[in-house]
Amino acid sequence: KAGVTQTPRYLIKTRGQQVTLSCSPISGHRSVSWYQQTPGQGLQFLFEYFSETQRNKGNFPGRFSGRQFSNSRSEMNVSTLELGDSALYLCASSQGLAGSKFFGPGTRLTVL
């Protein structure tokens, strides 16, 4: 089985712009979670989707949003980018709500 894929792998944006990141889960996995990874804060949970519904949300501002499609693929959007949004954004999929999470390679976002 192919693993979790994320596109694009690298992004450079300027402050104020918006960005959309994409995640394709492992085939058969219906749950997709998003995490922000930074050297200072480690892995911080953004949100989780299951069957196109947001099931859990972390403590991030409303500029961070996501959605999940009927084929379980998920997108994450960040609007009005700030310098502090520079991070590695990781997507993880699991078979069900209680399954082990498998991470993708991440999207490295740099905000200038």
Add this chain to the structure above:
Amino acid sequence: QQQVKQSPQSLIVQKGGISIINCAYENTAFDYFPWYQQFPGKGPALLIAIRPDVSEKKEGRFTISFNKSAKQFSLHIMDSQPGDSATYFCAASMIIGGTYKYIFGTGTRLKVLA
């Protein structure tokens, strides 16, 4: 109460030695404890996981020891190899809102010297 404290922050071990990374948690509602290995430029990869009904789980050179009363768990890497050099994250998870929510430790950067 939802924090997971991981130590040490970094670790240097000679080839063939034992690497030990420790994690501690507070919330007894956590009931699943995975460890992830992350190489530079890659996403974290699930290494091994344990539930609190067992005190130890071994997979190859990797062992999790779990102490429920102390609310601590640790990863032991036996016969450490240079290829094990990576960042290791522990996590604790529990069901919230019908789904497992993961709380990650801050990571341990392991370097194994050849």
